Amino acid sequence: MLRYKSLIVTSLQRKEISVATILFGTIISFYSIQPVFLSPSNIDVLLRITPELGIVALGVTLLMIGGEFDLSVGSVFGFIPMVTILLIESGIPPTLAIVSGLLISTLVGLTHGVVTVKTGIPSFITTLGGLLIWRGVSLAVTGGLPKYMTMPPEIIFFFSGKIAPFIHMQMIWFFALAGFFYYILERTKFGNWIYATGGRKEVARAMGVNTDRVKIVLFTLSSLMAGMGGIIQSIRLGQALPNQGDGLEFDAIAVAVIGGTSLFGGSGTILGTVIAEYLSRIIENGLIIIRAPSYYFRLYIGLVIVIAVTVNIYILRRSIRSRVES
Amino acid sequence: MSRVTRRQAISRAAAIGAIVGVGAIAGIGGYLAGSATGRETRTVTATIGGATVTQTRVITETVAGAPDFAKGLRFTYITHGGEENVFWNSVHLGMREAAKLTGCDAVMIRPKREGDLAQEVAAFEATIAEKPDGIIVPIAYTELLTYVKKATDSGIPVIVANIDAPDPNDRIKAGGLSYIGQYLEPAGYFLAKTLSKYFPRGSHALILIEGPGQVWAEERAKGIQRFLKEYDCTFDRLDVSFDLAVVESRVSAYLEANPQTKAVFSVGYTSPIAGKVLKSKGVPPGSVAIGTFDIVPLVIEWIKEGYVQVAIDQQPYLQGFLPIIQLVLMKKYGLSAWDVNTGNAVVDQSNVSLVEELSRKGYR
Incomplete structure (x- = not known):
């Protein structure tokens, strides 16, 4: 009995509990209105579509914990698949083209990072530039038309194949990357540096952390994840659209914030982002299932952001107060 | 991973309880609001007055009562x-x-x-x-x-x-x-044929293509071109976009260089800009026939001005x-x-x- 009690208390002590509770409540609400919501085919749909944007949100979360923003992820999400297709069209084998595409995405992120860190321009501005530039390039190169992505079946399987009922390759990618980042953030020295860089820069520097280098790595990761998500989506849909990922940056930031990442840096978790990503997709899908007009999606996400952040701040205040009291 | 004390955990549980409550209420509220739109009963009466037609229409929305057909x-x-x-x-x-x-x-x-x-x-x-x-x-x-x-x-x-x-x-x-x-190609043909009573056989025409390479644009253009060939006309295609400033500068340059143009078409809704260009040059309405697609304020304005003769509404x-x-x-x-x-x-x-x-x- 005592063990269960302590288990409950321990889980309530996790920061992600608020978003997890909202997720649970949402699932129950949708299910009670329309049981089809939890039908095998709908669960399968949810599991299949969530990872693409989830992978992007992982990179954005790390960068936000490190105290910076990346507004360019939506554009990179569209740009990298486009580059990959152009490479394939110019005769490069698909595998090499995908690897090159991902390499280009790291270069894109590296550029954002170096410009931000070396010039001291706020990342909000540099990546806003990135948002316009990479979208602009995609539109200019294609003349606004979609491009078809024909890949050999092995590659399609590798990125978006179905392994077993409810298990898709993109899910495996998402969980593997989430696990990897969780490990880095919570169990390694570099993870501590990320928290320190985003929390108190002076303290971090005093500790001997090269905050500039940490930030550049995070910008690079953020773009790489955006490129990866974009490639998975394009492979799944069989085409790259010049407007692919338009507005995704705000979804990704919203997901990170709902999952408990602070807008000011220094705080946040990977698990929170993963749960929040599922919450966001579930709201979208559930509204369709209960036949609510699609206009409601924004309203709900707005409500969830306000509620989740309010709770997180409430928790933060409580813990600061108790620290001061003790 | 932040850890908090037991007391905080309990207060957190209370807070979460409150959220779930709010969330559930918001959820049900939103759903009801969504489906309520189909349940009200209301009568709308609108009088539509025009120069030639006056018409009164009554729309009665009575889902809760009468129509249970479907x-x-x-x-x-x-x-x-x-x-x-x-x-x-x-x-x-x-x-x-x-x-x-x-x-x-x-x-x-x-x-x-x-x-x-x-x-x-x-x-x-x-x-x-x-x-x-x-x-x-x-x-x-x-x-x-x-x-x-x-x-x-x-x-x-x-x-x-x-x-x-x-x-x-x-x-x-x-x-x-x-x-x-x-039907896109026939619609292009129909537009050109309808406009043809405003320009003589064998004229020179201009076709504005707002979405070069896009199916909807190319299909409508194909239909316009098919009629123009039957009507013994010569024509040029001019690639533009929906950016009205771009259209204005290109059309104005084209008409300057090709004053023999007797008809202007667009596969989107931008050919009224040709009317604007002509008006600013002092050319009276009707000397160049203009035809376009879709009903947007720009199109309506230039039909009223007399520069656009025909628009096809889908x-x-x-x-x-x-x-x-x-x-x-x-x-x-x-x-x-x-x-x-x-x-x-x-x-x-x-x-x-x-x-x-x-x-x-x-x-x-």
């Missing part, structure tokens, strides 16, 4: 047209009014962002899982045909509206039962209204779906005032 039937309209797209508001209005007349339940799913294929596919898959009695979808991307087939295979009838597959046979193979929208209201009617009849009486060309409505001086009024209300 009660219990649920249809879903999935589009690529974002929530701010005005054109799709007219389609949406048509769909809602057909649903009210027949008493069925119809919803339209629009992506947050115009043309977001991933989101549209996600919506399509969720809809198939939800198993409505019918789906309506424009084939804005050929990828969507895969899901038309998926829906058909799982027993949901699908009607294609607004945009057909580039090859209608692909749509038929996927299971799309009918196409309700404008009637988005019908593209929302008719698919619902077809699906209801299919479900109730087992009738088959049928193709409809909604795109041959001529707007000119004689009816522009009426159309302007209706356009403001979202019917045109």
Whole structure:
């Protein structure tokens, strides 16, 4: 009995509990209105579509914990698949083209990072530039038309194949990357540096952390994840659209914030982002299932952001107060 | 990983309880608000006055009472047209009014962002899982045909509206039962033929292409060119965009260099800009015939000015209204779906005032 009690208390002590509770409540609400919501085919749909944007949100979360923003992820999400297709069209084998595409995405992120860190321009501005530039390039190169992505079946399987009922390759990618980042953030020295860089820069520097280098790595990761998500989506849909990922940056930031990442840096978790990503997709899908007009999606996400952040701040205040009291 | 004390954990539990409560209330509230739109009873009376036509129409929305003809039937309209797209508001209005007349339940799913294929596919898959009695979808991307087939295979009838597959046979193979929208190539031909009474045989014409390479634009252009050849005309194609400043500078340069031009067409709605250019040069209305597509304020303004003689309306209201009617009849009486060309409505001086009024209300 005592063990269960302590288990409950321990889980309530996790920061992600608020978003997890909202997720649970949402699932129950949708299910009670329309049981089809939890039908095998709908669960399968949810599991299949969530990872693409989830992978992007992982990179954005790390960068936000490190105290910076990346507004360019939506554009990179569209740009990298486009580059990959152009490479394939110019005769490069698909595998090499995908690897090159991902390499280009790291270069894109590296550029954002170096410009931000070396010039001291706020990342909000540099990546806003990135948002316009990479979208602009995609539109200019294609003349606004979609491009078809024909890949050999092995590659399609590798990125978006179905392994077993409810298990898709993109899910495996998402969980593997989430696990990897969780490990880095919570169990390694570099993870501590990320928290320190985003929390108190002076303290971090005093500790001997090269905050500039940490930030550049995070910008690079953020773009790489955006490129990866974009490639998975394009492979799944069989085409790259010049407007692919338009507005995704705000979804990704919203997901990170709902999952408990602070807008000011220094705080946040990977698990929170993963749960929040599922919450966001579930709201979208559930509204369709209960036949609510699609206009409601924004309203709900707005409500969830306000509620989740309010709770997180409430928790933060409580813990600061108790620290001061003790 | 932040850890807190037991006392905080308990207060946190209380806070979370409150959130779940609020969330549930918001959820149910939103759902009721969503479905309530179909339940009210109200009468709208509008008087439409124009120079030539005066007409009073009464729209009675009485779902709760009279029409239980199609009660219990649920249809879903999935589009690529974002929530701010005005054109799709007219389609949406048509769909809602057909649903009210027949008493069925119809919803339209629009992506947050115009043309977001991933989101549209996600919506399509969720809809198939939800198993409505019918789906309506424009084939804005050929990828969507895969899901038309998926829906058909799982027993949901699908009607294609607004945009057909580039090859209608692909749509038929996927299971799309009918196409309700404008027939693009014939619409181009029809525009050119209708405008031809305003310019002599054998003239020189200009065709503005707002979406070079895009199916809708090229198909309409093909039709215009087909008629111009039959009418012994010469013509040039000028690639432009929907950016009116770009159109103005290119058209003005073209007309300067080619003063023999007697007709200007556009496959989108930008040829009224040619009227603006001519007016600023002091050329009286009617000396160059201008024809265009779609009813937007720009088109209405220049028809009233007299510079634009003909606009062809593809009637988005019908593209929302008719698919619902077809699906209801299919479900109730087992009738088959049928193709409809909604795109041959001529707007000119004689009816522009009426159309302007209706356009403001979202019917045109």
